[in-house]
Amino acid sequence: MSxxxxxxxxxxxFSAMAVGGPYGDGxxxxxxDFRGSNLVLYFYPKDDTxxxxxxxxxxxxxxxxxxxxxxxxxVSADTSQSHRKFIDKFNLPFPLLSDTDRKIVNDYGxxxxxxxxxxxxxxxxxxxxxxxxxxxxxxxxxxxxxxxxVRLLEEALAAK
Numbered sequence: 001m002s003x004x005x006x007x008x009x010x011x012x013x014f015s016a017m018a019v020g021g022p023y024g025d026g027x028x029x030x031x032x033d034f035r036g037s038n039l040v041l042y043f044y045p046k047d048d049t050x051x052x053x054x055x056x057x058x059x060x061x062x063x064x065x066x067x068x069x070x071x072x073x074x075v076s077a078d079t080s081q082s083h084r085k086f087i088d089k090f091n092l093p094f095p096l097l098s099d100t101d102r103k104i105v106n107d108y109g110x111x112x113x114x115x116x117x118x119x120x121x122x123x124x125x126x127x128x129x130x131x132x133x134x135x136x137x138x139x140x141x142x143x144x145x146x147x148x149x150v151r152l153l154e155e156a157l158a159a160k
Contacts, residue, residue, distance in 0.1 A: 004109050007140060011039075011131040012107040014097075018073065019080045020087040021095035026080050029073075029097070031135060038070035038138075038157060039131040041097075042149070043110045045124045047078045047086035055126070055146035056092055062150045063093045069157040073097050075104055076124060130156045 005012070015030040023029070031039075042059075044052045056074060059066065066072060074096040078086075083096040097104065105111040105124050114123045128149065130139035139156040141149070 005129070005137055005140065007137050009137050011041075011129065011135050011137050012104075014104045014107065016075070016097040016099055016104060017080050018095040018097055019083040020092060023095045025084065031131075034071050034131075035135060036133045038133060040066075040070045040072040040128060040153065040157075041075050041104075041108070041131065042072070042128040042144075042153075043075045043105060043108065043124050044126055046076060047082045047096075048089065051126070051146045052076075053090060055144070055149050056086070057090055058146065058150045059094060059153075060090065060092050062154065065154065066150075066157070067093070070130070075099055077102050077105065128153065 011031060013031045015028060017026050018029045019026050044055055046052055059072065072094045077099050079100055080098045083098055087096065099105055102111055108129065110125045110127045111122060112125045113120055125142065126144045128141040128144055129137055132138040141152050
């Protein structure tokens with residue numbers, strides 16, 4: 001895992017398959033595609049689980065306001081097919097990035113040891129990065145609570 005990222009750091013480059021939103025059933029995207037725009041990468045553990053669904057549906061419900069402020073991608077280690085089902089089931093208007101090889105989650109430092117019911121395992125820490133038009137990290141929300149995510153994101157983007 002790389003060193004922990006901080007605000008002001010250059011965002012790590014990425015290349016991944018985007019599914020949903022303007023990308024339909026899939027198109028490869030990379031960080032450089034979004035130069036000149038605010039970009040939000042929100043990392044979440046798994047498609048169609050309670051917390052991840054709450055978080056995604058919160059973004060969906062606030063989409064009218066968010067879509068004019070930033071390009072938003074959800075990122076998990078799920079496959080493109082899993083993402084497509086998640087998007088369709090909950091009518092998500094924004095795309096999801098498939099990171100099955102876990103390169104992005106490692107580069108952003110969110111693949112961490114977690115404990116669930118007393119057992120340790122590796123997984124994605126629910127973390128959001130706001131990246132400015134120059135490609136620098138302008139805000140980081142670690143261990144985001146799904147029901148607080150939209151408010152934090154709106155506050156960060158309002159400051160821009």
